[in-house]
Amino acid sequence: MRLANSDIRALHVFQAIVDHGGFAGAEMSLGITQSALSLHLKKLEERLGFTLCQRGRRGFKLTDRGAIVYRQAGLILAEIESFEDSLSDLRRKVSGKLRIGLVDNTVSNFDFPISEAISAFLRRAPEAEIEVVVDIPEHLETEVANNNLHLAIGPIIFHREGLQYRQFYVEQHSLYCGRRHPLFPHPDPEPKQAILRNHPMVVRSYGANEELGLIQNALIGSRVSSMEAAAHLILSGCFIGFLPDHYARRWLQTGEMRSLSSSGLVLHTAFSIITRTSRQKQPLRDQFMQELVAILSKRMHEA
DSSP, X not given: OOOOHXXXXXXXXXXXXXXXXXXXXXXXXXXXXXXHHHHHHHHHHHHHTSOOEEEETXXXXXXXXXXXXXXXXXXXXXXXXXXXXXXXXXXXXXXXXEEEEEOSSOTTOTTOTHHHHHHHHHHHOTTEEXXXXXXXXXXXXXXXXXXXXXXXXXXXXSOOTXXXXXXXXXXXXXXXEETTSTTTTOSXXXXXXXXXXXXXXXXXXXXXXXXXXXXXXXXXXXXXXXXXXXXXXXXXXXXXXXXXXXXXXXXXXXXXXEEOOOSSSEEEEEEEEEEEOOSSOOHHHHHHHHHHXXXXXXXXXXX
């Protein structure tokens, strides 16, 4: 079977459907309708001569042959992307789509120069496209490992083989409660541990060990995967919890939150740039990282 352009497109669609666990997620990711996705998949199955997946009321599930095709499709599409990047490098033009992953609620951190780096990157590479994916740290590492993202920036969770981690910056988190919480009028700027452990705490699924290490025998009231979810629970007045200081600043200024931390009860979360370990050049990723490093270097010299 010789691959035609339509086959490459169909493999890309098939990969997206599998990556997102069905048609709904792939529809949003690719920006095409479910009927169009279904048509691409049907034509691919007709070309191959066998069924790739079961879909229906019981949900979406790969067949054994489908799992093999999915793995091979990943290798083929990665090679095609690498080839296209190499051609762009030869033309001395950076083109194609750069896919970046970020954790949620970093936009309020002025020490996090991603928007500035994006602007500089697109000025240098006006033919390039850029996609920013916001997700939880666990998923970001997986997406980089699966070659669905060129790079991600966030806390290190798994230390996966085949990935490279470069520390980017350190973010400070403090303990907060909402205006409706019983501790809000408490006179002590940092209530004692015996008092704090009597109040339900919201913890992050990926940072619980660090948070619970500061408050011994804490009463866990909820576990979340995003800062926005934690903020909602803290603002409810039913939970205490850690938030990045830059993120909580807006509610401190309006009187909707107060800090329960002094200099001792704070977390310092290290963020890293996460990329695949590869000897092959990736012009899109490399150009963006050059812009990011240049901005950080400039800020250090100006400080």
